[in-house]
Amino acid sequence: AISVELYYIFATVWGREQYTLYGILFFVFAILLSVGACISIALTYFQLSGEDYRWWWRSVLSVGSTGLFIFLYSVFYYARRSNMSGAVQTVEFFGYSLLTGYVFFLMLGTISFFSSLKFIRYIYVNLKMD
Numbered sequence: 001a002i003s004v005e006l007y008y009i010f011a012t013v014w015g016r017e018q019y020t021l022y023g024i025l026f027f028v029f030a031i032l033l034s035v036g037a038c039i040s041i042a043l044t045y046f047q048l049s050g051e052d053y054r055w056w057w058r059s060v061l062s063v064g065s066t067g068l069f070i071f072l073y074s075v076f077y078y079a080r081r082s083n084m085s086g087a088v089q090t091v092e093f094f095g096y097s098l099l100t101g102y103v104f105f106l107m108l109g110t111i112s113f114f115s116s117l118k119f120i121r122y123i124y125v126n127l128k129m130d
Contacts, residue, residue: 002032002066003073010077014084014093033111036063040112041119048120055116063112067105071097 005028012019019025043062044055074097078084084093 036108037115040116044116059116060109060113064105064109067101071101
């Protein structure tokens with residue numbers, strides 16, 4: 001779902017097409033945030049089950065790596081689907097793509113970290129020692 005939406009967004013920003021699916025884009029964004037939080041909680045649980053308590057950075061990197069996927073998709077889009085050429089267009093395209101990937105890394109990493117933190121606080125508050 002992400003790659004289809006990325007194609008339409010890239011075609012709108014860098015091409016001459018008009019984007020009209022704002023409701024679907026918002027819905028896919030909400031799904032991305034909720035799935036990212038659930039995956040982060042699951043991976044943190046598996047890590048804690050393996051008695052590895054260093055979950056902080058792994059929770060950020062697990063879902064934040066979607067920003068890397070977005071940047072790699074932009075490389076694919078530039079090489080295969082766009083007809084851009086020239087140094088200025090290349091630098092502008094990859095500069096904005098790198099910034100977009102970094103923003104998504106920070107946003108999804110933050111969502112991932114705080115969902116894992118809330119999960120860990122929940123399980124340790126409800127932990128009963130007999």
